[in-house]
Amino acid sequence: MPEVIVYGDAESLADATAARLLVRIGDVLAHRERADVVLTGGTVGISTLAAAAASPLARAIDWTSVHVWWGDERFVPAGDAERNEGQAQEALLAGLPLPEQNIHRMGASDAYASAEDAAGAYAAEIDAAGAPAWDVLMLGLGPDGHVASLFPGHQVYVESGPADASALAVHDSPKPPPTRVSLSLAAINRAREVWVVAAGEPKAEVVARCLRHDLELPGAAVSGLERTLWLIDAAAATRI
Template sequence: MTRVVVLPDAEAVAQSAAARLLVTVQDVLTTKHVAHVVLTGGTVGTRTLAAVASSPLADSIDWTSVHVWWGDERFVPSGHSDRNEGQAQQAMLTHLPIPEENIHRMGASDVYVTADEAASAYLAEIEAAGSPKWDVLMLGLGPDGHVASLFPGHDGYTQPGADVVAVHDSPKPPPTRVSLGLGTIQRASRVWVVAAGAEKADSVARCLHGDRELPGAAAHGEETLWLIDAAASTLV
């Protein structure tokens, strides 16, 4: 089941996604001991994380029972400004009492020699956690229709059964990345795609109409929610 919610602008998308995330995590923790959430980077994704941290609802969450993962990461050194985890650390993680052992960062290039080794290590970490079915998996959408670091026509996207992939020669810099694959994305309980801006309108429409040339069209879970702004919705 796919639902689409259109909001006025990018800030409204971020605020809505943050509120929904907090309420969903709270609901999950009423029936499960642990909630597993996959974060995304990007402008709207990072604004969402900042909105989570600043929301009064955040105080109602038992953050010691929340595990945080990433949909993709740039294979650059630890502390590099391109890394999604650094943006998330600044926007949200430093403001919430999430135990460090619950924060599952993808490997950096100063820790692993290759992105393939980092991808294998992240897969092993997922398996060590019991290969959880993500309670919420958040994704941004690029103007080209990519999600995580799965790009149209690229090797990472054409490995549909893979849970974690190394991405080489990415069409968007930096060229080397680690990404969740469609195998694990499509097992999520909830996949949320957040997108804003007129430059996303064509890809949003193509994805929602099922154009499988675009990875965003294949990004779905048991429940799929698209949170988009008015500018991104004009061709839907």
């Protein structure tokens, strides 16, 4: 069963999630040689990364042993302001002693001929890393209940299954831009811990539906092998 933790507002949610993320990474590295973390974009996701960058806890982590991945990416050119990896680079990664080879970016449209090619390359990169069971996989939640680039009713979600590749091309996304690359549901649910982070009253209804396990919504279908956390603010909790 998912655990639900409610914070007063979006700012305190981002601050608390940042602290939780840094402590989790530190705990993993105390027991294993490497930590694998999947980041998310979105307003709260990027605010969380900025809060992590400002935290003194960040200085206690051996970042050379941390590998960073993404749950999804917009298939647009490198440097485009819509790319999650660029926002994460500005908010957190550029300020860390994190080796470039530890940052696993999804392919851009000026480097790959198609989203299928970019997804295939990312799946191969995941496989080359030993298909890690992500130590933390963070997800935002859309007001329609989507996570990563898995959307309600979309073929990529409806037809998802355990045999899916780790990364998939997404076309005709209901949220622009229409072409994306996303981790598959199977890859997401390979994580040791999945954290869904959501803020704001417009998310309240889908948060409640996901927690009632309404599988029409991709957010309801994600779960960690060891722990599933829903980190939400008070406004997003009003329908629970």
